[in-house]
Amino acid sequence: xxxxxERIFNFAVTDFRRNKGSNIAAIFVLVVTILxxxxxxxxxxxxxxIISEIQNKIDITAYFKEGTGEENILSVKDEITNxxxxxxxxxxxxEAQALQEFNEKHQGNESLARAIEEVGGNPFLSSLNIxxxxxxxxxxxxxxxLQSDKYKGLIEKVDFSQxxxxxxxxxxxxxxxxxxxxxxxxxxxxxxxxxVLNTIKLTVDNSKDEISTMKIVGASDxxxxxxxxxxxxxxxxxxxxxxxxxxxxxxxxFSSKISLIMPGxxxxxxxxxxxxxxxxxxxxxxxFLGIISSFIVIRRYLKV
Amino acid sequence: MISFKKVTKIYDPxxxxxxxxxxxxxxxxxxxxxxxxxxxxxxxxxxxxxxEKPTSGQVMFGDLSVGDATLPELQxxxxxIGSIFQDYRLFATKTVYENVAxxxxxxxxxxxxxxxxxxxxxxxxxxxxxxxxxPRELSGGEQQRLAIARALINQPKVILADExxxxxxxxxxxxxxxxxxxxxxxxxxxxxxxxxxxxxxxLGKRVITLEDGKMIRDEKEGKFII
Numbered sequence: 001x002x003x004x005x006e007r008i009f010n011f012a013v014t015d016f017r018r019n020k021g022s023n024i025a026a027i028f029v030l031v032v033t034i035l036x037x038x039x040x041x042x043x044x045x046x047x048x049x050i051i052s053e054i055q056n057k058i059d060i061t062a063y064f065k066e067g068t069g070e071e072n073i074l075s076v077k078d079e080i081t082n083x084x085x086x087x088x089x090x091x092x093x094x095e096a097q098a099l100q101e102f103n104e105k106h107q108g109n110e111s112l113a114r115a116i117e118e119v120g121g122n123p124f125l126s127s128l129n130i131x132x133x134x135x136x137x138x139x140x141x142x143x144x145x146l147q148s149d150k151y152k153g154l155i156e157k158v159d160f161s162q163x164x165x166x167x168x169x170x171x172x173x174x175x176x177x178x179x180x181x182x183x184x185x186x187x188x189x190x191x192x193x194x195x196v197l198n199t200i201k202l203t204v205d206n207s208k209d210e211i212s213t214m215k216i217v218g219a220s221d222x223x224x225x226x227x228x229x230x231x232x233x234x235x236x237x238x239x240x241x242x243x244x245x246x247x248x249x250x251x252x253x254f255s256s257k258i259s260l261i262m263p264g265x266x267x268x269x270x271x272x273x274x275x276x277x278x279x280x281x282x283x284x285x286x287x288f289l290g291i292i293s294s295f296i297v298i299r300r301y302l303k304v
Numbered sequence: 305m306i307s308f309k310k311v312t313k314i315y316d317p318x319x320x321x322x323x324x325x326x327x328x329x330x331x332x333x334x335x336x337x338x339x340x341x342x343x344x345x346x347x348x349x350x351x352x353x354x355x356e357k358p359t360s361g362q363v364m365f366g367d368l369s370v371g372d373a374t375l376p377e378l379q380x381x382x383x384x385i386g387s388i389f390q391d392y393r394l395f396a397t398k399t400v401y402e403n404v405a406x407x408x409x410x411x412x413x414x415x416x417x418x419x420x421x422x423x424x425x426x427x428x429x430x431x432x433x434x435x436x437x438x439p440r441e442l443s444g445g446e447q448q449r450l451a452i453a454r455a456l457i458n459q460p461k462v463i464l465a466d467e468x469x470x471x472x473x474x475x476x477x478x479x480x481x482x483x484x485x486x487x488x489x490x491x492x493x494x495x496x497x498x499x500x501x502x503x504x505x506x507l508g509k510r511v512i513t514l515e516d517g518k519m520i521r522d523e524k525e526g527k528f529i530i
Contacts, residue, residue, distance in 0.1 A: 003415075213393040214410075216353055216355070218410055220379055
């Protein structure tokens with residue numbers, strides 16, 4: 001058993017060394033496929049970043065009645081925060097803070113400053129900004145809770161209904177982007193896999209007469225198939241090493257340019273912090289495709 | 305050793321390549337099978353190797369019905385047959401040494417035995433100095449001798465030679481046939497498929513003649529008559 005495995009392994013390594021031309025073609029196609037998978041993974045990271053950025057900008061605000069004590073507001077804040085794990089953040093903005101933010105935002109706008117002066121005092125109300133991880137229905141639930149009798153005495157208004165359309169539109173866009181990304185990814189991967197299969201088929205085709213001779217001299221299916229499958233794995237490992245080096249260098253070189261287009265997204269940092277996933281995807285993809293393609297292609301020639 | 309019992313082979317839809325063929329080959333016999341192209345010689349030899357199944361009738365290898373054999377039984381049977389082909393069918397990416405060693409490796413022989421046996425056979429066949437060459441670096445005669453070395457290395461009971469002199473000049477043809485005669489003298493059964501009238505007539509051994517898929521002659525010391 002061990003002797004047989006050793007022989008199969010040696011055949012694979014020797015054949016690999018002696019068929020450089022077709023090996024290079026198979027490895028090249030695998031590299032392209034792995035890089036495509038890597039690109040899709042990177043694209044997913046970028047899409048998630050954009051979606052999360054947009055989602056963070058969507059909130060509902062509960063405005064408290066004038067004169068509501070801070071301890072009451074903070075107690076509502078605690079209650080809302082503990083309401084559901086889908087609540088990402090609840091931020092308390094006091095009347096003074098709201099005025100300050102308004103002034104900072106509209107610095108130099110004299111007509112607005114004059115309007116504030118005419119109103120006299122601070123026209124802003126204390127508020128809670130609530131951001132969730134989820135869909136419109138989650139915002140709706142929170143809005144309903146905040147408008148229930150329990151909080152009627154404290155809360156002046158909740159601005160959900162005005163934002164409802166925007167929230168729905170944003171979530172519909174992000175969900176469509178996700179669906180489109182997955183669909184496109186699957187489509188491209190299927191094409192890539194078919195190309196890999198055909199390239200490895202061409203490699204094995206060169207040996208079809210030898211395969212039939214091996215069977216005629218009494219070799220078992222595994223004795224014939226083994227070297228091809230191991231060669232498939234060797235293609236995968238080499239293709240992984242090349243793809244990993246290319247993606248590492250490319251991400252390093254383009255990271256700053258990507259950050260310019262997508263502020264807050266650092267491609268190299270993302271790559272490094274997810275390096276295990278990238279390695280597993282690239283290595284797994286390379287070896288799996290190499291082995292499976294060889295396995296499938298050689299099957300038809302073994303029927304001797 | 306090998307028996308054909310009323311063997312008929314029809315390819316779809318209705319091409320009959322062998323019709324009601326029956327004969328026995330005893331252990332240690334030398335049998336030439338002759339016939340024009342399309343007479344059914346190659347189908348006959350493919351049936352012995354289990355590459356084709358008879359449409360009706362039975363091909364026996366010892367006690368084994370080849371058409372009904374399982375894959376492991378076929379593998380075991382094929383290891384008892386040394387095959388030599390007109391186009392040599394050598395392993396192009398293996399050296400001369402590796403081509404011969406492969407047969408013993410298939411059988412799971414130990415490396416020590418392989419390292420002893422292969423050089424011996426290469427010496428006998430006159431290819432020891434070519435051990436590290438690839439088949440494409442050999443002449444036609446050398447390639448056929450290598451094919452014979454490969455067929456002999458595991459001491460098979462039967463040698464099936466399908467037009468082994470088809471691509472060779474008269475000198476190399478003579479050499480190959482002499483080798484087959486020598487092999488036969490060691491007690492091995494040799495089945496030779498050939499077009500070569502001179503070879504068959506010189507041998508003076510048993511000749512089975514096929515014509516249009518039918519066996520029309522089976523003579524103990526036959527001649528090439530078509």
